[in-house]
Amino acid sequence: VGKYDSSMKYLQESKRIREDQGELETPEGANLLRSIGVVCAEQQDIDRALETCNEARCIREKTCSLDTPDGARLLSNIGSLMVRKHVNSKGSDPSQLDEALQCYEKARKIREETDTIRTDEGAQLLYGEGNAFLVRDGDKDLDAAIDRYEEAKKIREERNTLDTPEAARLLSSLASALLKRKQVDKAIDNFNQARRALELTGTLNTSDGAKVLQQLGQALLDSGEPEKAKEVLEQGIDLHPKGTQAGQNLLAMMKNAKASARKAKGDVTRK
Known part of the structure; x- marks a missing residue:
């Protein structure tokens, strides 16, 4: 502070x-x-x-x-703040999310009208709007959230800004949403892209990095690839100390990955 x-x-x-x-x-x-x-x-x-x-x-x-790019930037900020307030208040006032989405929608329309949607700020706006949809109703608004995330990803691909910490958060959120839709392979691909972005920016050792490695490891475990999960989790354990919550979570997941790998090989005797 x-x-x-x-x-x-x-x-x-x-x-x-x-x-x-x-x-x-x-x-x-x-x-x-x-x-x-x-x-x-x-x-x-x-x-x-x-x-x-x-x-x-x-x-x-x-x-x-x-109705200017600066106005759109402001409306995006307000939308983001409303989502944060809603989350902090444990969802006590659902109308805040409706207002947040109205702000994002107006901001998006302004950026479309001023030809500034296909920018990094436009991508960030779409990411925030996707988050608001997920927080409002994770299942009901899932398609809308994924639509915003995928459009934001396209913009970052066009602008060659996919290998950034901001893009890593976008890719991780898209992957998590795709998992809810049972699109596991596509989710794993996006988690790997998020991992790459964090590696290239030297931020894999942050809380964002730990979260991506945990999610990727779990997705690989769930898809029956314990050896690949072990590789990812080993990288996480190297980067995050055992004394931290992230480190402890990664160690616990590694234990599960090793057990799954032994089971896949038919060896269930070792503990």
């Missing part, structure tokens, strides 16, 4: 200057408020982030500047 304090200090000073000069209610002032909202979210203050971003939205509506 501390590393964002200095950023917030400068942003709040900029806001004060704009207020003093009567220049806060401008498109530039809305951008400033959005930036403050982003830092609030990084500080885990979701309510304040939403309040600030909604203030920015009101300014954009007043200044007729919502």
Whole structure:
């Protein structure tokens, strides 16, 4: 949290200057408020982030500047924050997800109209919209979520930005959704692409990396490939210390993988 304090200090000073000069209610002032909202979210203050971003939205509506790429960026932020608030509140207010999806839909339409959907930010928007669909109703909205994820993947392929940490999250989410649809081979392929992206960016040793390796290992186990699962899990154990939760999870999965491998070979005597 501390590393964002200095950023917030400068942003709040900029806001004060704009207020003093009567220049806060401008498109530039809305951008400033959005930036403050982003830092609030990084500080885990979701309510304040939403309040600030909604203030920015009101300014954009007043200044007729919502139907712009900057407006779409703001609406995407609001949608993401609403999903996070819903998850943090254990789903106490389902209407938040409907509002989030409305924000994403409007943002998507603006990006389509301004010819900025086939960009990395457009891909990120579609990823967020897919997440919102899954959180709202994992089974009912599964097809819609997969549709958004696959379109986001296509955009990143076109732009040659599939080997990034952001794309790895997209690929992992797409793979998880495909597993729910029982498309195991396709899911494994996407998990492997996520693994590759994390390897190339040196981020396989992060929490995202541990999650991808666990999910890939489990998918391989479930598809009857314990030896391949062992290889993936060994890589995870090398990268994540035994004392961490991720390390413990990977070790437990490795135990299952070894048992499955022995069973496949007809040796069930060893423990």
